[in-house]
Amino acid sequence: MSEPVLSVEGLSVDYTVGAGTYHALKDVSFEAQPGRVVGIVGETGCGKSTLAHAIPRLLPEPPAKILRGKVIFQGVDLLKVPKWRIPMVRGTNIGMIFQEPINSLNPAYRIFDQVAESVRIRRLRESGKVAVFRPGGAGFDYSRPRPPDRSTAIAHPFVPSIPPGPDPIRVDPTDGGKGRSVRSEVLDYLRLVRINDPETVLRLFPHELSGGMRQRIMIAMALSERPSLLIADEPTSALDVTIQAQVLTLMKELMDELRTSILFISHDLGVIAETADDVGVMYAGHLVEFGPVVDVFEAPRHPYTKALLRSIPTRYKTDGPLPSLTGNVPNLSRLPSGCTFSPRCALAQDDCRVDPGPALAGWVARPPGRTNSAACFHTEGVEGLP
């Protein structure tokens, strides 16, 4: 396997609110390979959004506090990067799409100004006029990049393949801002996210657009900076079902076209199943299972994953209550000793209640033919669960 774009190692985050300390993330480790979509799934409050915000260091500190761990992005630990340099990483290296399209656009500016801001940030960084954050052989180089040499420019990982059609999307990464107006580029990105009549939309204010349109604009803004990693924090959750389907279809099409690495966070198992290549399942701040989406969904190795999948209603069920998991998610300020899932787990034994269980990275040898790993002592018993 090639070098991962993103590698999170043992990341732990606490929130201190009043006298209580909430362990939002505990020893989370996973890798995102280039060009793959990594899904993170879990219930509300399990730490998904904290994880998404911790990677580009967007967590408000305080109340949040990153206790330990590494966030290695293209070979550099972002947690060790000085805080004032972090804005160089955001946008053009790590892009982000948020949960609330309603409030994620500045209400005071027209759509054009907002998308153009992203385009201009990228152009400024490409132009060689400002210091940028660039992957290099030995760590990162914060110096100014050389002005783009058009003759030898290599294809950017984020070049959308041009779909055949009457109006091909022309996004030329080697252009470096010369020759094309910001406006035409903004229009291209709006077309890229399938907006009808982008000329009109450019002139509108965010409150004049629907939620689905706003989320498309957000996606266009994130893409216009051509990030090598895109973090999508529940991009469809705040939308109603039909719009959700539209946006999801768009994202899936874009994923196929753009072949970028994406961290896709959702509470919806169906969405993850449709979009992700790899999936991580989170429970109470822990990553309990991680592996290719087919393996995890077809043959889960953690009892929580199994229970989560079982709770999806099927169309064949006509009577009786839906299967559900007994008990509640533990209070994050008072986690049970040992495995956090043990109080609700059918397989839990004495060792589970004492030992916190194996952390996900580099433990439990994966049995031959199995590629998903689970933070559980009793993975062999999971298959037998109802």
Place this chain on the structure above:
Amino acid sequence: MDSRRSTRGDDLPLERFVRSEKGSDPEPPLLTTPPRRRGAVAETVRTVWLVMRANPLTLLGFLVVVVMVVTALVVGLTPILTHLLLGHSLSATPYPVNSFSTSDASQGPSPRHWMGTDSIGTDIFSQVLAALPLDLVIAFSVAGIALVAGGTLGIIAGYFDTPGTLGGAGATIILRVTDVFLAFPSLVLALAVAASLGRGTEAAVIALLVTWWPYYVRLARGEVLAVRHLPYITAARAAGVTDGTILGRHVLRNILEPLVVYYTLDVGTVLVTFSTISYVGIGVPFGVPEWGNMIEQYAGYLATLPWTVVGPGLAVFVTVLGFSLLGDGLRDILDPRSRRILSQGPAVDSTSAAPIAAPAAGEKA
């Protein structure tokens, strides 16, 4: 979609559906309004007009302020311009401010003397006019300096208030100093400062400045705190926008509206306070035409020549009323939501209409 299209021809109603679906491909029109081909300036003018039409009092306030400002310019600039052009100063007031004539003394309002005359025959209306430039300039500039200085400090204190950082320490210092100033009633503090500096226009202005800025610190900080954790600020940070740009572009633009509205209303308050300082006798030197000064000067004639006090009092009243009405209207003009309601009728978009509809539903229940 292709498979569905292949069924067309069998069934007319179905075909109609397929066609309509094809027409809206790839998504139904999500715009709430038909596109408006109008420039930004024309749109603003239109918004201003719509707000004025919906609320005639705003128009009244606007007119009062415009008339006041234009008159002040004419009165203030006429002596200077005529001195430059003609070699000798002319006054824009109907009668010289310092003139007296026994034949005109102690007259009530009349076509000759709109606001009457005092006991030595000086025209009250001329004095009120002559005071206008001074009063307006001081009101605008004191509130303006307080807006810029206090607003800047408030934005810094609001945005960089993370404890344990340099900015956090700065924010704490700014806020504690502000608290010290806010601990005193503003009028008492202004009077104390003005009194300690001695009588004079500069002393009164300094006293007002010392008193005025802390309110803007509080207001700006509160607004920044409300805005800075909103998703669009986080989104801008995630897009790689630096703190300076976020403050100057994203935060400032969104807190400007309450600040500008407060400023407009505040101009009137400064005017009243400035007049009060003069009225108490520690502001503008005796003899300089100023509304508060005039009221002080003629207070003794309240029983015998009431119009001498009514003239300057009315001037203060009308000016403050004008700014208050304008400020209220400005709030409507600057709010994008009311702008949409005024210009396009009720919103069609369910998501953005929700916050407006919710309170109404709550009242019914």
